[in-house]
Amino acid sequence: MSAINDGIEAGGETPPASVKVWDPFVRVFHWSLVGLFLLAYATGDEIENVHIAAGYTIAGLLALRIAWGFVGPRNARFSDFVRSPRAVLAYMRDVALLRAPRYLGHNPAGGTMVVALIVTLIVTCSTGYMMTTGTFWGAKWVEEMHEAFANLTIGLVVVHVLGVLLASFEHSENLVKAMITGRKRAS
Template identity: 50%
Template sequence: MTHETATIKVWDLWTRLFHWSLVTAFATAWLTSGVWQTVHEWAGYSVAALIAWRLLWGLVGPHHVRFRHFIASPGAALGHLKAMARRREPRYLGHNPAGGLMIAVLLAGLAAQALTGWLQTTDAFWGVAWVQETHQFLGNALLALVGLHVAGVIASSWQHRENLARSMVTGHKRAPGPDDIA
């Protein structure tokens, strides 16, 4: 006899397509930097378009993807991380406070990355050292932040015995229990 755990749809198709498209565009831009400029630039434009779309979706999209539902203060995120260290953090159906803050930081950083990349194509900022240096720094800082994001996903998946990466593919998560935060 097999036991099926009840699931609930949390991530809509558009959010999942956004997520994996952003992963692909950022990875492409990072890997082609200084090697294949045309592909690098188009990947950067794709990141910019995806960020613009996500900003809109964060205002009008489904419940769990709306910014007002998951953007947390740094204090709330720190409290959640402290609870994680004690292995006493609650399970969130959507983003937990640390994950929500990480998303805000990643979106802001990617927007700044796209902006500094675009500025380098303009007459006013082409060849300007601080723009190039900022763009390069942001690319590497964002890669480190992505690593932290993935580590957080792995830690939360382990703690709550739930494959969060799979939920960003299927859209489904385990239905909330009595102590979970929906």
């Protein structure tokens, strides 16, 4: 999706005050993932059954989100928000100069973050599953990789939240509210 421009639509009509951006699946996925990851991270070795159940649920959510990234509505599709490294770097330069264009869906940095979080969570879930198998039971490197990717995910979440706050400030809109309501201002 290209950047949003202020203005009057063709025919001289004023655009609507807000538009639907995030469909219910994306919103439920997002907030469920937040809660489940926090639950899994908090329980770790302490409450193993809860930790494992949260991990399997996260893996199922990721599978659904990946499928939705190909068949869901426009703003949910990877083709709408996955950009080239050059486009992401150019966008990040514009962010640093406080002149980044506003996007209705994910901006190039946000799209990159979506992919990075999906990848780190897939590795975290995969290594978590591996630790329950006979082949990798007790394999220290698998446990260390699992913990490293869980911690990397926490780091990415922090960067994600900071990016959401910065974009909300820069474009004078509440992106957290948009992920709850599914709507953003039209221009």
